[in-house]
Amino acid sequence: MTAADQTPAGVRDAGSGAFRDRVQGRALDLFHSAWSPTPATVRRWALVAVIVNAGIAVTGAAVRLTGSGLGCPTWPRCTPGSFVPAAHDAHSPVNMAIEFGNRLLTFLVLAVAVACVVAVTRVAPRRSGLVLLAWIQPVGVAVQALWGGLVVRTLLNPVTVSVHFLFSIGMIAAAFALYARSGEGDAPPRRLVHRDIRTLGFVLVAAVLVLLIAGVVVTGTGPHSGDEAASRFGFDIQSVARLHADIVWIVVGMTFALLFALHVTDSPGRARRGALILFGVELAQGVIGYVQYFLAVPALLVGLHVLGSTLVWIATLRVVYLMRSRGPAEPLASGENRLDAAGV
Incomplete structure (x- = not known):
């Protein structure tokens, strides 16, 4: 006889009922979070x-x-x-x-x-x-x-x-x-950093987008096609991989320049921390990229590299939004804390 068999039926029913009530309560909360x-x-x-x-x-x-x-x-x-x-x-x-x-x-x-x-x-x-x-x-x-x-x-x-x-x-x-x-x-956007730094942020977004495009070209040339019947780009894999790596270094260099500029101009701490996070994500992504290249692109590392590319993209967008403000969100619901105008 198992422990479940020894448990009184009323206790089991009460436990399942409580679980069902919790699930229903969470579902209702989820519904009201969108409907109200x-x-x-x-x-x-x-x-x-x-x-x-x-x-x-x-x-x-x-x-x-x-x-x-x-x-x-x-x-x-x-x-x-x-x-x-x-x-x-x-x-x-x-x-x-x-x-x-x-x-x-x-x-x-x-x-x-x-x-x-x-x-x-x-x-x-x-x-x-x-x-x-x-x-x-x-x-x-x-x-x-x-x-x-x-x-x-x-x-x-x-x-x-x-x-x-x-x-x-x-x-x-x-x-x-x-x-x-x-x-x-x-409110109209208000810069929180020097105009040239803000422009560098926009250029960095464009550079990361080019990097992502280069990345999909490498992927479309490499061995992981998804099926034996799938075709591949006719490029030389080493050439496109090196081009991709060159663009990576450009992006990393631009990010370092942005981080340095934000620091020396005493820009808001949120923007500086956002740029530092982006720089760290890029370095981690670069390590994964080089390791996967020298290990003949194992599938697991390629998957991690794809995850890293989405994180680099999100972190880049975050930095750009942190360098400007449109004022606080109004009105606020009763009892809620004020959302920081630039806190993303």
Whole structure:
């Protein structure tokens, strides 16, 4: 007889009932955070949007790295005649499960996107700028889903796969803009640093974007295609990898220059700390990049490198927003602490 068998039925029922009540209570809290939002809950939903968009970019890379890119060989169905994985001679159950699982994550991203739209349209006062940024999320998910179908139908053509990842980068940028703007007011932007430093920040964003594009070219040339049937870019892998490394050094140098300029001009501490975090993330990403190169790009390290690229992108965007202010968010809900105008 097990311990569970010895537990009185009433105690088991009470325990399961308490757990059910907790789940229902959490679900109601989650619903009300979007349906009856405060400025703070709007910002939390925006942060969740940043996280899920970064997450699905990484899991999408995991699909490719495990050779599961065509685990579901059709779209929108997983296999011919079935929306869920079914026995298929050309694809293993594991590959099918990985690809189908990534497709299911799209619904999580969509749910968060819808919650963002609901929250920003119901919060008082309604801010048109936030509404526009929030609507980018569900529209972007729809575009990504349709593009994902094109990726499958082109048998993982490296161009379509690369654009698929870059769409995710754009979605992260829109979600982070919603997160940053929801924590500040609607006053005209006011620089918190010297004009030239602010300009350097914008140039750094452009440089990181170029770095990401170079990274997807390296990925599209390298060995992890996602499936044996997938094509590759016809570039020399060593040449594109070296070009990518050169751009990395340019970005790291610009980040160091930004960090130095913020320090010598006694810029706000938040901006300096943000630049220091970005610099640290870039150095960690660089170590992973060089290690994976000399170890013949093992799949695990490539996955970590993709995660690092999303973190570099987010940290870069964060620094830019920390170098300006639009004033405090108003009005504040009763009992809430004032959100710092520049605290992102």
